[in-house]
Amino acid sequence: xxxxxxxxxxxxxxxxxxxxxxxxxxxxxxxxxxxxxxxxxxxxxxxxxxxxxxxxxxxxxxxxxxxxxxxxxxxxxxxxxxxxxxxxxxxxxxxxxxxxxxxxxxxxxxxxxxxxxxxxxxxxxxxxxxxxxxxxxxxxxxxxxxxxxxxxxxxxxxxxxxxxxxxxxxxxxxxxxxxxxxxxxxxxxxxxxxxxxxxxxxxxxxxxxxxxxxxxxxxxxxxxxxxxxxxxxxxxxxxxxxxxxxxxxxxxxxxxxxxxxxxxxxxxxxxxxxxxxxxxxxxxxxxxxxxxxxxxxxxxxxxxxxxxx
Amino acid sequence: xxxxxxxxxxxxxxxxxxxxxxxxxxxxxxxxxxxxxxxxxxxxxxxxxxxxxxxxxxxxxxxxxxxxxxxxxxxxxxxxxxxxxxxxxxxxxxxxxxxxxxxxxxxxxxxxxxxxxxxxxxxxxxxxxxxxxxxxxxxxxxxxxxxxxxxxxxxxxxxxxxxxxxxxxxxxxxxxxxxxxxxxxxxxxxxxxxxxxxxxxxxxxxxxxxxxxxxxxxxxxxxxxxxxxxxxxxxxxxxxxxxxxxxxxxxxxxx
Numbered sequence: 001x002x003x004x005x006x007x008x009x010x011x012x013x014x015x016x017x018x019x020x021x022x023x024x025x026x027x028x029x030x031x032x033x034x035x036x037x038x039x040x041x042x043x044x045x046x047x048x049x050x051x052x053x054x055x056x057x058x059x060x061x062x063x064x065x066x067x068x069x070x071x072x073x074x075x076x077x078x079x080x081x082x083x084x085x086x087x088x089x090x091x092x093x094x095x096x097x098x099x100x101x102x103x104x105x106x107x108x109x110x111x112x113x114x115x116x117x118x119x120x121x122x123x124x125x126x127x128x129x130x131x132x133x134x135x136x137x138x139x140x141x142x143x144x145x146x147x148x149x150x151x152x153x154x155x156x157x158x159x160x161x162x163x164x165x166x167x168x169x170x171x172x173x174x175x176x177x178x179x180x181x182x183x184x185x186x187x188x189x190x191x192x193x194x195x196x197x198x199x200x201x202x203x204x205x206x207x208x209x210x211x212x213x214x215x216x217x218x219x220x221x222x223x224x225x226x227x228x229x230x231x232x233x234x235x236x237x238x239x240x241x242x243x244x245x246x247x248x249x250x251x252x253x254x255x256x257x258x259x260x261x262x263x264x265x266x267x268x269x270x271x272x273x274x275x276x277x278x279x280x281x282x283x284x285x286x287x288x289x290x291x292x293x294x295x296x297x298x299x300x301x302x303x304x305x306x307x308x309x
Numbered sequence: 310x311x312x313x314x315x316x317x318x319x320x321x322x323x324x325x326x327x328x329x330x331x332x333x334x335x336x337x338x339x340x341x342x343x344x345x346x347x348x349x350x351x352x353x354x355x356x357x358x359x360x361x362x363x364x365x366x367x368x369x370x371x372x373x374x375x376x377x378x379x380x381x382x383x384x385x386x387x388x389x390x391x392x393x394x395x396x397x398x399x400x401x402x403x404x405x406x407x408x409x410x411x412x413x414x415x416x417x418x419x420x421x422x423x424x425x426x427x428x429x430x431x432x433x434x435x436x437x438x439x440x441x442x443x444x445x446x447x448x449x450x451x452x453x454x455x456x457x458x459x460x461x462x463x464x465x466x467x468x469x470x471x472x473x474x475x476x477x478x479x480x481x482x483x484x485x486x487x488x489x490x491x492x493x494x495x496x497x498x499x500x501x502x503x504x505x506x507x508x509x510x511x512x513x514x515x516x517x518x519x520x521x522x523x524x525x526x527x528x529x530x531x532x533x534x535x536x537x538x539x540x541x542x543x544x545x546x547x548x549x550x551x552x553x554x555x556x557x558x559x560x561x562x563x564x
Contacts, residue, residue, distance in 0.1 A: 048413040084410035100315035101414040
């Protein structure tokens with residue numbers, strides 16, 4: 001649905017993004033992850049036709065962003081980082097204006113407004129001035145604005161920034177509810193957001209692609225060790241030796257009153273560990289897999305040069 | 310066309326939901342009223358004096374003695390107030406980042422510019438139409454000639470529209486409204502008094518400076534002369550203003 005190939009953008013001498021390539025399939029939600037000033041906003045602005053690229057190609061639903069910008073603009077709903085609101089308009093009036101400039105036929109505008117107001121929960125504030133509504137509602141008006149022309153693609157630049165935790169959860173649920181019907185790219189530097197809402201992730205740093213792929217693929221490829229966290233009633237130091245002596249174990253570390261047992265990916269030592277625990281009567285309290293989480297992934301990718309897929 | 314209308318409607322709405330338009334129009338009308346009153350008062354006292362002499366009395370012409378100077382006065386007021394009406398047009402969209410919405414919608418730059426410009430012209434037209442209220446009284450108590458009057462109004466409209474186009478241009482170069490207003494004001498005043506420099510110039514340059522001056526072209530129109538070269542002048546200024554605005558928006562995106 002969205003294909004970016006060798007995209008480069010320079011502001012004068014400053015290189016904002018460099019040779020960026022990635023692909024997002026139809027109906028998926030992809031997270032765009034990276035530290036501040038990594039080039040997330042620039043990439044989104046290029047995709048939405050706000051900025052031209054210096055070099056490279058970007059296609060949305062098969063249309064080239066630079067050659068057929070009007071077609072692409074009709075397909076995309078965009079929520080910029082700073083929500084583009086006119087404070088002196090009412091919520092309803094604003095949505096009507098957006099509907100008009102997005103090219104919705106006059107006869108369908110009222111229906112479109114009612115639909116998005118219902119969808120994002122703006123009914124209580126629909127006739128109030130945007131200036132007078134809360135941050136959370138403004139963000140929703142931003143989403144409503146992006147949804148009004150029923151776009152196939154949604155591009156959301158930090159959709160939950162500046163919201164309180166309850167609002168963040170609501171907005172995330174809303175975004176998740178679009179899964180399957182729309183293709184979504186959302187940028188964020190909140191790592192939890194990616195695991196909770198996204199199917200895949202593009203990680204960029206200093207304008208360069210560090211990694212991209214579905215979450216499972218990425219964790220699998222980055223992870224060369226697998227393991228469990230083990231908690232036993234028996235705390236004696238011999239346990240460490242016992243665990244170390246198991247075949248294929250690559251490392252045993254004591255932490256948090258338990259042990260981290262690691263082995264190379266491809267093996268599964270959980271049965272062996274359980275047998276050991278039962279035979280030696282060590283008293284099993286807890287055993288859980290050590291999945292590499294998104295934070296490990298992110299830090300590893302950002303600091304270690306990453307992988308390209 | 311529909312897109313231009315959508316932008317235009319929104320701009321007009323913005324003008325009239327903020328106090329700017331009301332304040333500007335009110336101050337404008339108060340000043341016009343004052344000038345009109347003093348001119349009429351002066352015309353009255355002249356008529357009383359001339360009443361003794363039938364020949365001079367015949368020479369009294371309300372168009373020449375009241376409306377021509379009134380139009381000059383109004384044009385000066387326009388020079389002062391139009392920068393305040395034009396400064397917002399593009400600068401504010403940049404400041405509050407709503408231009409991102411406009412430029413990611415299926416609108417062309419021309420549609421955005423024309424929408425905004427036409428909204429500004431609607432406000433200008435409103436101002437000029439409202440000045441007809443005192444003018445109508447002169448038709449009740451006197452007999453002014455209509456064609457030169459309309460010609461003068463056409464001149465005012467063209468002058469105002471040219472000012473507005475230049476203001477729109479300066480609004481596109483900055484995101485600070487005060488800066489936009491100040492630059493517009495400076496440029497307008499400079500163009501206005503360009504013919505002063507013509508006094509000391511000679512030959513070709515004298516003609517050029519005279520031709521470029523707003524004043525020179527406007528003077529003809531207030532006296533009821535409709536010359537195509539004046540029309541061409543104003544339309545070129547408007548076109549140039551809009552064209553430069555387009556160039557600025559375009560280049561800012563490519564930088």
